[in-house]
Amino acid sequence: MRNAVDDAIAAVEALRDRGVAADLLHARFALVDRMRHETAALARFGKTREARPGRVLVATQVVESSLDLDFDVMVSDLAPIPALVQRAGRLWRHMDRRPAETRACPAPVLHVLSPDPDQVADALWLRGVLDRGAFTYPLDLQWRAARALFSVGVINAPEGLRDLIEAGLAGDDLPEALHQAEFERQAQGYAQTDLARQNLIDLDATYRNIKGFSEDADFPTRLGREQRVLVLARQATAGLCPLEGVDWSAHSRQLSEVSIAAYRVQGLPLPDQSSPEIRAVKRDWPDWMQARLTLCPVSEDGMICEGLSYDPERGLLCGSSRAA
Numbered sequence: 001m002r003n004a005v006d007d008a009i010a011a012v013e014a015l016r017d018r019g020v021a022a023d024l025l026h027a028r029f030a031l032v033d034r035m036r037h038e039t040a041a042l043a044r045f046g047k048t049r050e051a052r053p054g055r056v057l058v059a060t061q062v063v064e065s066s067l068d069l070d071f072d073v074m075v076s077d078l079a080p081i082p083a084l085v086q087r088a089g090r091l092w093r094h095m096d097r098r099p100a101e102t103r104a105c106p107a108p109v110l111h112v113l114s115p116d117p118d119q120v121a122d123a124l125w126l127r128g129v130l131d132r133g134a135f136t137y138p139l140d141l142q143w144r145a146a147r148a149l150f151s152v153g154v155i156n157a158p159e160g161l162r163d164l165i166e167a168g169l170a171g172d173d174l175p176e177a178l179h180q181a182e183f184e185r186q187a188q189g190y191a192q193t194d195l196a197r198q199n200l201i202d203l204d205a206t207y208r209n210i211k212g213f214s215e216d217a218d219f220p221t222r223l224g225r226e227q228r229v230l231v232l233a234r235q236a237t238a239g240l241c242p243l244e245g246v247d248w249s250a251h252s253r254q255l256s257e258v259s260i261a262a263y264r265v266q267g268l269p270l271p272d273q274s275s276p277e278i279r280a281v282k283r284d285w286p287d288w289m290q291a292r293l294t295l296c297p298v299s300e301d302g303m304i305c306e307g308l309s310y311d312p313e314r315g316l317l318c319g320s321s322r323a324a
Contacts, residue, residue: 001076001087002060003133009314010131012058022056025063028315030232032244032255038067045069047094063090070094072104077133078114078126080141081148081168088155110155117146120175139181144168192223226262230270230296232310233281240281240297248281257293258316265318269305271296 002008005026015022023044025037044053047068063069064086070093076084091108092100100106115129126134126142134142148167149155155164174182231253232243245252271278271294278295285293302309302317309317 001063001074001079002058003077003079003130003136005060005315006318007077007131007133008058008060009317012314015056015058020056021054022058024058024314026060026315027062028258028260029312030243030256030258030310030316033312033315035255041069042067045071047097063087068093070098073109073111075111075113077130078112078142078146080137081145081165083137084110084112084145084149085155085157085161085165088157112146112149114142114146114150117143117150120177122177123181125175125177138185140174140178140185141169143174143178144171147171147173195223227259228262228265229257229259229293230265230304230316231293232256232258232304233295233297235297235299240277240295243298253293258310260316260318265308268307270294270308271305 002011005028008024008026012022012024023037023041025034025041027034029037041057041059041063043049044055045057047070049070057063057069057071061083064083069090071090072092074087074091076087078084079087088108088110091110092098092103113129115125119125120143123139126139145168148164151167152160152164154160233240233256234243235241236246242248242252243256245255273279273282273295277297281295282290282293296304298304298310302311304310307319311317
């Protein structure tokens with residue numbers, strides 16, 4: 001379990017280089033490929049699998065709650081206690097089908113990759129052990145999770161969950177070097193609360209009288225980093241076709257979509273949306289789709305543009321990575 005997609009991709013490549021049979025699952029696949037990888041994960045690690053698969057699954061948070069998977073052993077990046085509890089819930093999940101004597105180890109084990117919470121020299125405490133995954137969650141909650149979990153050494157469910165979660169969310173023993181991270185998290189919380197209040201909708205008001213309504217109004221439904229939606233396409237004799245399917249039906253378009261944090265593609269030379277072949281596809285799209293969806297032809301070697309490529313087995317690759 002890796003906190004960041006790029007770390008998950010690097011991990012599965014490292015395992016495969018060592019001859020380990022490893023699968024990959026994260027949220028940065030086009031929908032058609034994500035569904036394929038999820039189906040494979042359920043077949044190999046799910047409730048109805050026939051036997052222990054003898055494989056490794058490298059995944060991100062997409063398996064915390066959305067898939068009914070059952071693992072013998074788990075290795076996880078450090079995360080806040082609620083996330084670690086969710087991840088641990090995928091260990092020894094279906095004991096009626098796979099009792100203890102059939103397991104590969106004598107007890108369920110969760111290995112947590114983390115620096116020592118008693119050795120915090122500066123704000124880069126977590127960055128030295130985790131790579132990009134060090135920035136997925138608030139740093140102060142990460143430290144409190146490490147301190148709480150390593151103090152008790154066990155996740156005792158359900159009896160001990162309340163005390164463990166409370167210890168992982170609050171306390172007055174935060175190291176001085178991490179105080180700024182706590183202040184920033186609290187400030188972000190206030191800002192998000194204010195944003196939510198600004199976007200409250202009066203359900204008794206008429207549609208046209210909703211606060212802030214306009215023809216191109218945007219009512220955010222969730223908090224977090226802004227996402228950019230890319231629609232992947234391939235070159236065909238008759239022009240651009242969706243990555244999945246032969247025509248530009250809504251279903252084929254959705255199967256060909258992949259989302260990525262907007263900041264990751266900011267500054268990249270994404271395909272010119274005014275080019276004739278892209279305009280021909282987007283011509284009949286409504287204005288909101290024209291503005292929100294970026295059509296991206298993918299070459300045979302997986303290239304989209306400099307710094308961005310796509311591989312059905314690894315997903316959307318940023319930076320110097322190239323599709324294999």
